[in-house]
Amino acid sequence: MKKAIGLGLLVAVFFAVFVLCQDMIGAKAFYMAAISMAMFAVIGPFGDYFKTALALLIGVVVAFAGIVVLALKMPLPPDNLVYVAIVCGISLFLLVLVSTVGMRIDAMFLGWASGFAAVYSTYLANASGLSAVLAPSFVGVVVSLLVGLVMSLIVVKIAMAVNQ
Amino acid sequence: MLKRSRFRAYIVCVLALTMLLLPVSFAMGQETGSGIQDDELVVTTLDNQSGIASIQVLDNLRIPAGSPAEVKDGMGYNLSSVRNLYSSEAVVKKTGYVGIQAGGKTAKDLYYLAALDKKEYAKVKYPVSVKVEYYLDGEKMPADKLAGKSGHLKIVCNLENLTGEKRVLEFKNSQGQLVQKETEIYTPYVVSLSGWEFNNKIFTNIKAPGVAEVSPEGVTVNVQGVTQVNWTVPLIPPKYPAKQYTVLEADATKIDLPSCKIVVIPICPTTSEIDNLGTFEESFNKLYDGFDQIQKGVGERSQNATLLFGLAKIKDGMGTLSSGMGTLVEKMKMIRDGLSNSAFDASSYNAATGADASGKTPGLKDAVGLLKAGVQDRALPAYEMQKMILGLLDTSVGHAGEAVVEPSDTTSLYNDVAYLKAQVSGPQKQIITANIEPKLSRLSSNIKAYRDGGTIATGSGTMPFPASVKALEEGSKETLAALDKIDSGLGVMVVGVGSVGANGQPMKVMVNGSPGTIMYALSYMKESIDGQVVPGLDQLADGASKIGTGAGGAKDALTTGLVSLQAAGPTATALGENAAKADTFLGKPEGATGRVVYVFQTPAVDQQAGAMKVGAGLIALALILLVAIGRAPKEMFQAPAENQA
Numbered sequence: 001m002k003k004a005i006g007l008g009l010l011v012a013v014f015f016a017v018f019v020l021c022q023d024m025i026g027a028k029a030f031y032m033a034a035i036s037m038a039m040f041a042v043i044g045p046f047g048d049y050f051k052t053a054l055a056l057l058i059g060v061v062v063a064f065a066g067i068v069v070l071a072l073k074m075p076l077p078p079d080n081l082v083y084v085a086i087v088c089g090i091s092l093f094l095l096v097l098v099s100t101v102g103m104r105i106d107a108m109f110l111g112w113a114s115g116f117a118a119v120y121s122t123y124l125a126n127a128s129g130l131s132a133v134l135a136p137s138f139v140g141v142v143v144s145l146l147v148g149l150v151m152s153l154i155v156v157k158i159a160m161a162v163n164q
Numbered sequence: 165m166l167k168r169s170r171f172r173a174y175i176v177c178v179l180a181l182t183m184l185l186l187p188v189s190f191a192m193g194q195e196t197g198s199g200i201q202d203d204e205l206v207v208t209t210l211d212n213q214s215g216i217a218s219i220q221v222l223d224n225l226r227i228p229a230g231s232p233a234e235v236k237d238g239m240g241y242n243l244s245s246v247r248n249l250y251s252s253e254a255v256v257k258k259t260g261y262v263g264i265q266a267g268g269k270t271a272k273d274l275y276y277l278a279a280l281d282k283k284e285y286a287k288v289k290y291p292v293s294v295k296v297e298y299y300l301d302g303e304k305m306p307a308d309k310l311a312g313k314s315g316h317l318k319i320v321c322n323l324e325n326l327t328g329e330k331r332v333l334e335f336k337n338s339q340g341q342l343v344q345k346e347t348e349i350y351t352p353y354v355v356s357l358s359g360w361e362f363n364n365k366i367f368t369n370i371k372a373p374g375v376a377e378v379s380p381e382g383v384t385v386n387v388q389g390v391t392q393v394n395w396t397v398p399l400i401p402p403k404y405p406a407k408q409y410t411v412l413e414a415d416a417t418k419i420d421l422p423s424c425k426i427v428v429i430p431i432c433p434t435t436s437e438i439d440n441l442g443t444f445e446e447s448f449n450k451l452y453d454g455f456d457q458i459q460k461g462v463g464e465r466s467q468n469a470t471l472l473f474g475l476a477k478i479k480d481g482m483g484t485l486s487s488g489m490g491t492l493v494e495k496m497k498m499i500r501d502g503l504s505n506s507a508f509d510a511s512s513y514n515a516a517t518g519a520d521a522s523g524k525t526p527g528l529k530d531a532v533g534l535l536k537a538g539v540q541d542r543a544l545p546a547y548e549m550q551k552m553i554l555g556l557l558d559t560s561v562g563h564a565g566e567a568v569v570e571p572s573d574t575t576s577l578y579n580d581v582a583y584l585k586a587q588v589s590g591p592q593k594q595i596i597t598a599n600i601e602p603k604l605s606r607l608s609s610n611i612k613a614y615r616d617g618g619t620i621a622t623g624s625g626t627m628p629f630p631a632s633v634k635a636l637e638e639g640s641k642e643t644l645a646a647l648d649k650i651d652s653g654l655g656v657m658v659v660g661v662g663s664v665g666a667n668g669q670p671m672k673v674m675v676n677g678s679p680g681t682i683m684y685a686l687s688y689m690k691e692s693i694d695g696q697v698v699p700g701l702d703q704l705a706d707g708a709s710k711i712g713t714g715a716g717g718a719k720d721a722l723t724t725g726l727v728s729l730q731a732a733g734p735t736a737t738a739l740g741e742n743a744a745k746a747d748t749f750l751g752k753p754e755g756a757t758g759r760v761v762y763v764f765q766t767p768a769v770d771q772q773a774g775a776m777k778v779g780a781g782l783i784a785l786a787l788i789l790l791v792a793i794g795r796a797p798k799e800m801f802q803a804p805a806e807n808q809a
Binding site for chain 2: 132
């Protein structure tokens, strides 16, 4: 029990520090870490967290690639819903394809959704400003997701320690 | 599912496009037959040193229905890329122009983004120069170096309108005459620095001070923790200077600044300012008339009935007066010499030559002195001697009735004759009584009369004798007294006339602050006329001349001012024409109307780079952690032996 409390406190402090340092590490969407943690805590003690991280990264990369293609090669908002739909469709199709080689589809979708959410509002409001926020947003989203993933791993480790 | 979703999206898209395009089509339908409208937004991103980081042109083309299949938009600079932003019409970079797919029965409203080739940046000529400088605690530094620092921040934005060109304006003045004026006409640009936002947590004491005629003051508005600063800078000579700057000052802590926009618009703004030009012109005309009268009143030296002419006359009169004074002084010198010769030596005076030993002749006062000396030193002593001798003669003669004593050396003739008479008788006694004694009596009486005055007895009778020695003596004394008075009077005259110094000029004698002698007074007056009145008149004339010149200059300035006032209208017209001509940056389709606006974006000053490094580090750490403890145990996923190859 003491170990559980100790590890629980460790996770809480770690998350609190992460929230506090969001500006310093550019992780504006810090809440994505909680979602990530919630989603991947179910992987269990024997799950491959590293592979999940790779899947998350693939999802984020595909989302950003889609946004870049939308911004540079397609007509811009507001009259571009068709093109957004096409890019989204192709992106998800790609993710499904990649999932066939062993990548977790849920992680890829979460990565894609997080990545898209991070820059889509900028894309809609100020497409020309995308170039300035793309890299920081990418880093911020990936950090949030990976921190959530690491914390979910720690939570699982806590659960294992408590149940031993 | 996916197909249904996409179909729905298409429907949404089509509906949305229909809703969007309906009013546009309606509007465009009204424009059918009109020309092409080409609006350009030239977006220049500045780097940290206020150089050009990138130039993009957002071009909005409104092409009416029935246009050719391809509209050729201008391409004044080489482009690195061209892209249609919001629609699917082909926008292609071609040789010397940008080809835009047009034509059809509907009007088109499309936007394309053109990026300039970096090699073209050096060739780009902006109508307005924009330079942004950053200072932290007085030290100039690039924008990116400010990130995260604290201190007194100063941002200076230097703006200059570079479009000035000489042009000759023609217009009619208030007299209806055609006037030509060469002036520098600019294309009017208004620079708007709006929406510069400063987080109050980072910036305090935010000020945007202005300096009259060179820097407009900014307007600061504090809204919900953010201070917005706005400036409007009209670069519209001649009303506003072509070169201005804005200043923002604030105390900053860990600087983080968003990108700010500087918008440059060619426009000759219509304002609600009250037009006082007519009143000014009327006032200027009156002022001109006033200066004209002053100039005419001052006039010329040769021009009658003018101030300068009058002053010249006064000066001439003063010259004559001075000359007359000089003559008067010379004559007074002569009079003074006639009155008294200070070089004359009375002790060596020779009456025969009429001069002293050195040949100097006496003046009037000297002569009086000589006369006085003659009377006092010679005549009066002579009269005393005469009186003494006459007394001795009287004693020697004697008088009748005196006691007769025996004659001796001391007895009188009368005693001796009386003694003799007593000794003789007869005819001798008769002779003595009848002839000698009466003669002696008359002699004695005449001696007395000669000495003291009275009557002189002769053989035939008596006669009055006024020229006695006593009378002469008294006359000489009176003469001497009169000469004393003359001498005293002449002395006063000599003092009054004054003396001449060794330099031949009247000696300076001042009494109670005023000249004390006639000659010095005349000399003083002459000097005053020559040294003060005439130079004063010259200065007065110079001053009057300067007033005249100044009035002439003022007239010229007023004429220039009036011409400038009268030129205001044509200038405004020329400015408006120039503003209308500033309608493109890249170029425009033939026959199209256009507008161009320039936007300069300052670089954002933030700590993103640092945050990204930390974030990247965290990613690496998380991945390492996941590799270390997040990998699945291999045996868990190993296939049963019978399924393995």
